[in-house]
Amino acid sequence: MDMVTTNNRQWEKYQKEIADDRYYYARSCIRQTFFPGSEWAFIDILRNKLGKDIFDDPKHTTCTGIGYHSDVVPFQTTMTVVARHFALMTEAGYANITPSCITSFGIYTEILHAWEEHPELLERVREDLYKATKREFDVPKNLAHTSDVIYKFRNQIAMQMVHPLVDVHTGKPLRVVDHIGCHYAKMFPSKGVGGAEFPAVLSGMVDAWGGECIDYPERRHCCGFGFRNYLVQANRGYSVANSMKKLESMEPYEPDFIVTNCPGCGMFLDKWQYTISEMSGKTYGKNGYGIPVLTYEEMAGLVLGYNPWDLGLQMHQVAVEPLLDKMGIDYDPEKKYCDADGKLISLPKCPTFLKQ
């Protein structure tokens, strides 16, 4: 037992290899749908704040991940679609790939592992891809999730910080709870910063930017997506129940916000707070508000002084204003629901209980 504990604790300091420049960007179906401002901010931060080369390829498509994990797309198909991404990367002259989704990252990791273990699978994929598209590919030299990349440059970002993760009224660090997402490191712990048990990819950013990360009991529990358990309306009780378990677990620590690694988890922890409030009247923040949920790109963006409405924080169901106020961010509330020309689009309806 002691040995297991000792071995597990070694993960605490574990660092993975993360390329330092020239990335092929793999977009995420879920992130671009629910958090498109995060994808924009990631590229903008890399190019304009860190001076990095990142390629955004219009020919890139889904990795089929949600279809694969809801058992309507077979592994051979998913591997070959991913191989096409590797081919596009190779053709564009890149060798490092950075997906913006934990489901994709898990799939890329699983595939690279499967090819190492079963080289005949790689050969069959090469044949199938060539037959289908006439494309050929190199296996990427480095695979890093987009949060790994931000983690790697957290100290450079800290040097350009405009709004640290500090409550400007009390001078105290903001209390942050993180949610890493199961497929980041539970499948292949050595592919995630801190492994499966000591996830450090987000808490490392929080520490570097002046906040305090809280280790709440259900920190490692699944958000409840569960693929078919959310996709099919009849099964959604599973999804909301698991998110609720996490929200109940973090509530006593009075977090200022939740930060998530995976766009799906972030979307659920945001939207289910609305659903739970409509079902039971319960809200998890102070004074009828929820606990704001940020992606790590949004967190980095706020720290770097980006306009919250450029980052897309108006697309969240849980109001972020209490957090913006704590951080002393000067934002224009009148512009929240405006279009690109600054004209009001319209106002969303108000939930019954959750303050907006």
Added chain:
Amino acid sequence: MGRIIDILNQDTHFCDGLNSCMNCGVCTAVCPAAEFYNYDPRVIVDTVQRGDESEIEELLKSNTIWYCGECMSCKPRCPRGNTPGEVIMALRKASIETGLFVESEKGRQQFAIKRAIADSVLGVGYCVSPDIAVPEKHPEQGPVWEWICANKEQVYERVHANYDGNGAGALRHVDEASLNELKEIFKVTGGTAFMESIEQCSKEKAAALGMDIEEYLHETYTFNSGGDGYGNNE
């Protein structure tokens, strides 16, 4: 006989996911599906490990194998290096390949998933998009999502996306050539045949139940009998 075991033994998920289970129950202890359903990954792994063809066939016909969320939380915790979630993936694939998935309420849901996700992959190049996550099917998404969907062009433009546009950027329109490559990949790798078999078995089941296909689609998307996971509805 022996047919299902043969199918399973050809599946890398099955071979990688099951070494030798010692029935410790750690997977069940951490499993989010076991927490909210009458579902026990330990029992499934043990059943499969015993290798009894008729017991495995029962599994393929049951609701049981469809509760798992494929979160893989069981993977790093199993002391024997098993992954019950991967065993489940192999059982589900075998259930579809043998057509047995239509025998259970939860298995029949594959039709709703195929129509939503797989058709979206080949139709627009994404698993999920603002055009398929429509508020009518997703009331739980709340009023802000409703507002976004009602004003897609303006909201997405405001946050620097390229919704349905040409070139790069979030939510860009995937060009015809790329979509055709996806379709070819699906054909060559068996993805199309797999999807067609879900479609075909579902049509036959709908006919056997006396439903037209739209009614069956609605039923598989929304119906929940509250069954206990062992084929019993009470």
